[in-house]
Amino acid sequence: MQHFEVIAEMGHEQVVFCHDKASGYRGIIAIHDTTLGPALGGTRFWNYATDEDAFIDALRLSRGMTYKNAVAGLNLGGGKAVIIGDNKTPHREMLFRAHGRFCDSLGGRYVTAEDVGTTVEDMDFVHMETTHVAGIGSKSGDPSSVTAHGVFRAIEASAHARWGSNSLEGRTIALQGLGHVGTHLAKELHAAGAQLVVTDIDAGRIAHVVDTCGARAVALNEIYGVKADIFTPCALGGVINDDTIPQLQVEIVAGAANNQLLEDRHGDELERRGILYAPDYVANAGGVINVYSELTGWSRDRALRKADEIYETVLSVFRMAKSTGIPTYQAADRVAEQRINAVRGMIRTWPQYPNKET
Ligand SMILES: NC(=O)c1ccc[n+]([C@@H]2O[C@H](COP(=O)([O-])OP(=O)(O)OC[C@H]3O[C@@H](n4cnc5c(N)ncnc54)[C@H](O)[C@@H]3O)[C@@H](O)[C@H]2O)c1
Known part of the structure; x- marks a missing residue:
C-alpha cells in the first residue's frame, strides 16, 4: 500500500505510528483535518487482523469525526486513534499511559476519548500523561x-x-x-x-x-x-x-x-x-x-x-x-x-x- 497516496486521497494531515517497547503498546493516531480546531475522536482498542486494517480503520474513523464535529457546529477537527491488541487484557495501565504520552506529544492537535474497547478507567490512565483527553471519570459523565x-x-x-x-x-x-x-x-x-x-x-x-x-x-x-x-x-x-x-x-x-x-x-x-x-x-x-x-x-x-x-x-x-x-x-x-x-x-x-x- 502506498501510504502517502492513501492519506493524500482521504485528505489527512498527519498519521502517527507509535510503539512502546516496555508495555508492548502499538497505536496509530490519525489527524484528518484541524481547520475548525483540535482533532477530537476516541481511541478504539481492537485486535486488527493486519496493520493495514488498523491503518485504514484509523483513517476512515478520523475522517468521519471531521464531518461529525463540523456538522455539529463545534470548533473541533477530526481525529481518531486505534490501539492494536486484545481489548479484554487486564494489563491496561502501562498501555494507556503510553498512549497518553503519544497523544501528549502532539501538543493538543489531537484530543482523545473513549471508544469501542476502551473505558472511562482507561481514559483516567491516559489523563495521567496528558490533559488532551475527554470523557474522564470526574467530568461530563453519561452523554x-x-x-x-x-x-x-x-x-x-x-x-x-x-x-x-x-x-x-x-x-x-x-x-x-x-x-x-x-x-x-x-x-x-x-x-x-x-x-x-x-x-x-x-x-x-x-x-x-x-x-x-x-x-x-x-x-x-x-x-x-x-x-x-x-x-x-x-x-x-x-x-x-x-x-x-x-x-x-x-x-x-x-x-x-x-x-x-x-x-x-x-x-x-x-x-x-x-x-x-x-x-x-x-x-x-x-x-x-x-x-x-x-x-x-x-x-x-x-x-x-x-x-x-x-x-x-x-x-x-x-x-x-x-x-x-x-x-x-x-x-x-x-x-x-x-x-x-x-x-x-x-x-x-x-x-x-x-x-x-x-
Ligand atoms: N450513548 C451515546 O451518547 C451515544 C452517542 C452517539 C451514538 N450512540 C449510538 O446509539 C446507539 C445506542 O447507544 P446506547 O448508549 O443507548 O447503547 P446501550 O448499549 O446502552 O443500548 C443499546 C440497547 O440496544 C439493545 N439491543 C442490542 N441488540 C439489539 C437488537 N438486536 N434488537 C433490539 N435491541 C437490541 C440492548 O439490549 C440495549 O438495551 C449505539 O449505536 C451507539 O453507538 C450513542
Whole structure:
C-alpha cells in the first residue's frame, strides 16, 4: 500500500505510528483535518487482523469525526486513534499511559476519548500523561440524555420536513433499543404525545418503557415491519439493509445508532422509496456535544441548548439534499464541507508581520 497516496486521497494531515517497547503498546493516531480546531475522536482498542486494517480503520474513523464535529457546529477537527491488541487484557495501565504520552506529544492537535474497547478507567490512565483527553471519570459523565435530546430534535425536524409540523402528537414511532439513549428518548417522545412500539433484547428494559411510557412491545425482528410513521434505530449499526428496507412501513428513519446504513446504497434505496432519512451522525451529535462541553466547561443546560440546534442542522441537510438533488446522507457531508471551507476561507483580520522585529 502506498501510504502517502492513501492519506493524500482521504485528505489527512498527519498519521502517527507509535510503539512502546516496555508495555508492548502499538497505536496509530490519525489527524484528518484541524481547520475548525483540535482533532477530537476516541481511541478504539481492537485486535486488527493486519496493520493495514488498523491503518485504514484509523483513517476512515478520523475522517468521519471531521464531518461529525463540523456538522455539529463545534470548533473541533477530526481525529481518531486505534490501539492494536486484545481489548479484554487486564494489563491496561502501562498501555494507556503510553498512549497518553503519544497523544501528549502532539501538543493538543489531537484530543482523545473513549471508544469501542476502551473505558472511562482507561481514559483516567491516559489523563495521567496528558490533559488532551475527554470523557474522564470526574467530568461530563453519561452523554446519553444529551444524545437522546438531539435525536428528539432530529425527529421533530424530520416531522416538520415531511408533514409540515413538528408535532409528534398521535404519531407512531417504532423504537429499536432501550438502552441509555433509547430509554431517555422514549420518555421525551412519550411526553410529546407519540405512541411507541418498542423492542429490545432485555425484557427488563422493555417492561420499564411499557410501564412508564405506555409503549407496546414487539419481538426483535418484528420492529422493522411495524406500521408506523417513524423508525428510530437506537441499538445497532447496519440495520438499514437489503433485508430490512422492504419491510419498512414508515415515512421517516431517524435514530441514534451509529452507521445505520449497512452500505451507502441503502441510503439511496430509502430515497428511492420516498423514506426520509435523517443522517445518523447529524442526529446523534449530542454525544460529541457532551464531550465538547467537558472541554469548554459548559453546563449541562448549555450542552442541551447546543443539542437543540440539531433541529436546524437536520433541516439544512434536507434543504441541501433538495436543492442539489442528492440523498440526505450525502447532503450531510456537503453541509459539513461548507462549514469547513467557509472557516478555511475566512479573511484573517489580524495579519501577521513575519519580518517584524520584537
Ligand atoms: N450513548 C451515546 O451518547 C451515544 C452517542 C452517539 C451514538 N450512540 C449510538 O446509539 C446507539 C445506542 O447507544 P446506547 O448508549 O443507548 O447503547 P446501550 O448499549 O446502552 O443500548 C443499546 C440497547 O440496544 C439493545 N439491543 C442490542 N441488540 C439489539 C437488537 N438486536 N434488537 C433490539 N435491541 C437490541 C440492548 O439490549 C440495549 O438495551 C449505539 O449505536 C451507539 O453507538 C450513542
